[in-house]
Amino acid sequence: MNSDAIKNKPSVDSDRMLKLADETLAIESHALESLRKRFIEEDAEHFIQSVTLLLNCKGRVVVSGMGKSGHIGRKIAATLASTGTPAMFVHPGEAAHGDLGMITHDDVFIALSYSGEANELMSIAPIIKRMGTKLIAMTGRPDSSLAQLADVHLNVHVEKEACPLNLAPTASTTTTLALGDALAVAVLDARGFREDDFARSHPGGALGRKLLTLVSDVMRAGDDVPVVKADTLLYDALFEITKKGIAMTAVVDEAGHAIGVFTDGDLRRLIEKQQHFSNLVIRDVMSKNPRTISSDKLAAEAVSIMEKFRINQLLVTDNDGKLTGALHIHDLTEAKVI
Incomplete structure (x- = not known):
């Protein structure tokens, strides 16, 4: 220089x-x-x-x-x-x-x-x-x-x-x-x-995804949903949780209504209380009245529910309370709703 x-x-x-x-x-x-x-x-x-x-x-x-x-x-x-x-x-x-x-x-x-x-x-x-x-x-x-x-x-x-x-x-x-x-x-x-009008003119942006993406667009359905009956042994429920890979399983009655949920967190808390649970049935250890959402709701509403109750999974049900799908926080992240 x-x-x-x-x-x-x-x-x-x-x-x-x-x-x-x-x-x-x-x-x-x-x-x-x-x-x-x-x-x-x-x-x-x-x-x-x-x-x-x-x-x-x-x-x-x-x-x-x-x-x-x-x-x-x-x-x-x-x-x-x-x-x-x-x-x-x-x-x-x-x-x-x-x-x-x-x-x-x-x-x-x-x-x-x-x-x-x-x-x-x-x-x-x-x-x-x-x-x-x-x-x-x-x-x-x-x-x-x-x-x-x-x-x-x-x-x-x-x-x-x-x-x-x-x-x-x-x-x-x-x-x-x-x-x-x-x-x-x-x-x-x-x-x-309104918000939905704004979303229609911004479909490629983050706000558009939040305002247009429905639960049905991102939820897991069919064989991808972890589900067991209420009289299933806990050991068998754990195999279902491991197989489906979203750290929980839904629990349904004979008619398919969602009556409970059992998560990895529930398992850790159960282990802290007792060491032997080979004969436990899932209905005895599940969390009753699980948080649910319908498939026609915005995915952003699912995010709000998860954040409010500090949960990572959410069951999807129809108007009669029958299980139709499941959501994990990672599903919403991958869809860029979060």
Whole structure:
């Protein structure tokens, strides 16, 4: 490394780093609190108008913005789309060169520009208005060209950016993102959007698995279920436990109703009490009234039961209490429900 490179190498000042980090968080927190106060005192009606436009949209919500506003716009569009509102992001520069054809009069256009004067947006906003498309503007200047052109203006003004130079969009992008999230939350609630709706739009994610996977999808059934009759000798029940490999066996009556369960834990506790149990029958040592779940319940509910009662196995029964399957905590782990 030459002497110039050494000379220009940034110095590490831990105290200054922490001071700037703290100031950044304080400035952005203050910006959000100011947004919240202004929202309650001044902009509530504009927010309601915006939500109403989104709810009544017959087409799609199209979000657009340049630079950092564009990055925030992509996230807002993605949040709306994942919470029940068809939405997409269109780059204003691309829109001016052909992508404007994606937008129809049935859509609602959300334009993001802190200055409210972004050339790329202002070149297409008048055309969008002439098409009859409703325009929501999110800017930091209510008197800006974009704000004046919009059907509804949402004010995301901040006193200053967190950037020490007061140049890089920081606090302003935070307020814009937060207000976009507020829009999405208000709309999803008004639509009656619920957990199962969210899961349908996230089938590949962990949340989707939790909200869509049923007990019937992961339970053991048929010959894979360890089961013995109530009059089975304990020794024979232990062979069934070992054979099926989930550290327990269900106990059923003559009609197949689940009346008990015997686990490895029960065996350890039994050994502590007595040394000889060659003649014991399973009904005498089983845990009665076992925890059960039906196959049409969500697998996530099975997880909740196991966690609540600190158990690793769960019997699956039908409406009459007949044994139809069994679950082990590992089954839920392998299915990535946990």
